[in-house]
Amino acid sequence: ETGVTQSPTHLIKTRGQQVTLRCSSQSGHNTVSWYQQALGQGPQFIFQYYREEENGRGNFPPRFSGLQFPNYSSELNVNALELDDSALYLCASSFYADTQYFGPGTRLTVL
Amino acid sequence: DQQVKQNSPSLSVQEGRISILNCDYTNSMFDYFLWYKKYPAEGPTFLISISSIKDKNEDGRFTVFLNKSAKHLSLHIVPSQPGDSAVYFCAASYPTGANNLFFGTGTRLTVIP
Secondary structure (H helix, E strand, O other): OOOOEEEOOEEEEOOOOOEEEEEEOOOOOOEEEEEEEOOOOOOEEEEEEEOOEEEEEOOOOOOEEEEEOOOOOEEEEEOOOOHHHOEEEEEEEEOOOOOOEEOOOEEEEEO | OOOEEOOOOEEEEEOOOOEEEEEEEOOOOOOEEEEEEEOOOOOOEEEEEEEOOOOEEEEOOEEEEEEOOOOEEEEEEOOOOHHHOEEEEEEEEOOOOOOOOEEOOOEEEEEEO
16 A cells, blocks of 8 residues: 655745645545644644545635645645745645545745 | 644653653634654654544553543553654544644654663
């Protein structure tokens, strides 16, 4: 059974640029959630995708957007990057509302 | 507004002794609680969970206790092992909707050999 994978592992961007992060869900899972973890904080919910539709959103601006594909993989897109967007971005997959299992994360640095 | 709080940033325990990690929450609508463990450069790993209809759940060396009236839960690890050294996050979710998790800020556990 393959776990949750994320790519890339690290990336560096400058303010104003756009970034796309990718996530492959665990086998048998149909729901993907994205979280942002700033340094010294716990993960914060960005949004969740189920059946290719957004199924809930946290307190993040519209420049954070996402997609889910028919194979349940997902992308997180962030436009107009700001310095405060520097964080670890975590993807978690689940079978609908069951326990969420996390990937290793993507470390984004915005300069 | 932090709805899930872990007030101890760090905890050190001798190998073989009990580790007790605490978590408080403010929202009485939460009905499902989880503990995750995180090693550096890895994502959080699910450890154990508890529903609000229970007050205790055990899995091997790990036991979670829930006190709904106090809005408090704790994770007991016994006996503690050096491999348990990690950051532990408490998380909570609502019964409906996107089951998004609300996390605490984590407690770094160090088990001293």
